[in-house]
Amino acid sequence: MKLARTDKIVLTGAAGLVGQNLIVELKSQGYSNLVAIDKHAHNLEILRRLHPDVTVVPGDLAEHGEWETTFRGAACVVQLHAQITGKFPEEFIRNNEQATRLVLDACRRDAVPYLVHISSSVVNSVADDDYTNTKKAQEKLVVDSGLAHCVLRPTLMFGWFDPKHLGWLSRFMEKVPVFPIPGHGRYMRQPLYERDFCRCIVKCIETQPAGAIYDVCGDTRVDYVDIIHTIKRAKGLKTWVVHIPYGLFRLLLQIYALFSSKPPFTADQLKALTAGDEFTGVDTAKTFGVNQTPFEQAIRESYCDPRYAHIVLER
Template sequence: MSKIDKHVKLVLTGAAGLVGQNLVVELKAQGYDNIVAIDKHAYNLKILHDLHPDITVIEQDLAEDGSWTDAFSGAACIVQLHAQITGKFPDLFVRNNIDATQRVLDATRKHGVPYLVHISSSVVNSVANDDYTNTKKAQEKLVSESGVQHCVLRPTLMFGWFDPKHLGWLSRFMAKTPVFPIPGDGRYMRQPLYERDFCRCIVRCIENQPAGDAYNIVGDTRIDYVDIIRTIKQVKKLRTPIMHIPYGLFHFLLRVYALFSGKPPFTADQLKALTAGDEFHGVDTERVFGVRQTPFVDAVRESYCDPTYSGIVLKR
């Protein structure tokens, strides 16, 4: 039984990012009509506003004090989506994953918002040791110790509409390049999670408000990286040949590319994470949230062949 109706105010932080863009689509599809979206990324926020002129958008930086905190007044729920995922400097991760989160929690307490859904990451359970992983662990600790009623969702690698990196970037790269490179044999098991399925889980948490629970949300499909690439090639009907490159050479090329790119779409650290051998165990989303996950091939087809959203790409 839902604890809130569909006309209450919902505030999404980091709303113009990948999850936020998909979540707004899902919330509106389910009848929610009082959505406030806060983000500092002007280009991506304009995409969100152009697609959904009926929602309230606020362009401000959560890591700085500002009038954005006024939007928390009267809210029934905060969905905390903001995150620094990639970057060359540790300070970026601290600023956007830790400092911004502290301000959001302060505003949540100040305005007496009764519930918060925190979007964490499966990396908090990972063997990885990098700026993203470490600050996401610290961010989750801030939430758990905040005194705010909340739940935590930890998704694995996600894909879907609007994606400027990960599978979205690989999909577009495959359509342009004469040859698609794969590190080593490509037999690196992944558990990709479809954004729309994840957003449906978020909506259930908004409605049912589990108290303090943390959920690992994992894609149902266990699939090797090379087979993900083959699936994308199949659904997009591409003829791009796939070439296997020795791991060491691939790693070197990524490091060289990063010297000339301010925001490399795929980094040496991400290659290391790809091959780390992590296996994640998640909840049964159908049993816990009533969300039956979309078959992988169908999800890839929706992501990269949809006439409305597949051609819209966010900036990083």
């Protein structure tokens, strides 16, 4: 089914990192009938302020509610909601599995013709944690749903609005005279620029590949320590980058988590960082017609762009 620019597109978890960037991209390509569902009041307010023309629907997807009525007449649903960090397994089960069951039920009830599901590269990972396990379960729910769909599995993402990951590291580096690196820091990453990924999502919305699963990676392989130096260079910072023993770094994260309900970087994420995963993704230029932005340019756009670089979501 070929979509018109006025067809209704519903985004779940729309106030999060991918959702905020995707709305910018969809609007830039002329899509005008967008419905954004999320439960995070602060981040929804940011979305309302930036996009008064978007229909904003507050709703907890893990509970039945008025949000379920928004799927009527939708030409496509983009499923973005996910619990990424947290201290308790129940949070991940509730927001990655239970919420997805209710969304899929609503899609079937209203005969939504197509679903784009945003999974994660962690489903291919050697990591064994609550996020990885519930993202695997979430993806299986979609594949077994009976709905026409495709699945995209992005690697670590960065870009506008980022409250975690490289965005948090960028802001932390501005505030401290010394920036710690765990161990030698030579942990290979394949960071994916949000704007590039969102262009891939839009192509899937338009072409509606049947049952396709795409691993989408940043096409630059770069060590963690070099990412830090690239951010430092792009922002013109004088921060001293120092290496500390891995065990000490992990202990400090564990201590910090005792006093923070939403730690920006957890011991599990440190373990995933150093796990040695290397992902093989599709050629985004051939598959989606998306030539990826050079890494250093993408870092500058993410953290120096006057339009959105100063806007940070809450975790």
